[in-house]
Amino acid sequence: MAHELETDRLILRQWKSEDYPDYARLNADPDVMQYFPAVLSEQESDAQAARITQLIAERGWGFWAVEVKATGQFIGFVGLHSQDEQSGIPNAPFIEIGWRLAKDYWGKGYAPEAADKALQFAFEELMAPSIYAFTALSNIPSQKVMEKIGMANIGQDFDHPKLPTGHHLERHCLYQITRETWLKSHVKADFLA
Numbered sequence: 001m002a003h004e005l006e007t008d009r010l011i012l013r014q015w016k017s018e019d020y021p022d023y024a025r026l027n028a029d030p031d032v033m034q035y036f037p038a039v040l041s042e043q044e045s046d047a048q049a050a051r052i053t054q055l056i057a058e059r060g061w062g063f064w065a066v067e068v069k070a071t072g073q074f075i076g077f078v079g080l081h082s083q084d085e086q087s088g089i090p091n092a093p094f095i096e097i098g099w100r101l102a103k104d105y106w107g108k109g110y111a112p113e114a115a116d117k118a119l120q121f122a123f124e125e126l127m128a129p130s131i132y133a134f135t136a137l138s139n140i141p142s143q144k145v146m147e148k149i150g151m152a153n154i155g156q157d158f159d160h161p162k163l164p165t166g167h168h169l170e171r172h173c174l175y176q177i178t179r180e181t182w183l184k185s186h187v188k189a190d191f192l193a
Helices: 019-027 042-059 110-124 140-148 179-192
Strands: 010-013 063-068 074-083 094-101 130-136 171-178
Touching: 010 110, 019 042, 019 074, 019 094, 042 063, 063 110, 074 110, 094 110, 110 130, 110 140, 110 179, 130 140, 140 171, 171 179
Parallel strands: 094 130
Antiparallel strands: 010 063, 063 074, 074 094, 130 171
């Protein structure tokens, strides 16, 4: 069964077919896709959304659709994905955390708010020992989100195996947070609340 998570302002849930057109618009936006190899066609976007939906249906978790509670508006995804040892990414296999939000919803703190809830699920429900995130070296906005949720750059930059040699986005950085670090920061936060 697909888990649904809630924060103060957001719902992380299984995808609905009516999310797909909004997701296609997001994936066609050059600003949103600046740190990806290319924008996606509607067909590519729908296929990606269908794969994400299927993975959540199978495992109960994944890159959840994010909805703003106040409006019911779909704004993108935040969640977890597993990378297997064949991925070519350092330290795999592991669970990664990732996000992609529509440009109109940037700068409102939605990505860290939803990502922190996804980390809580990873550490309390999946009992993951650590969670990783990676992005192109030039993607400073995503790295700032990683730092806001307590992740640290572990100094293992790598060439993304799915990008051609010399591609301007080829070099990636790798961030990590351990269950112990996350629990410590949240126990402190609960104590101060």
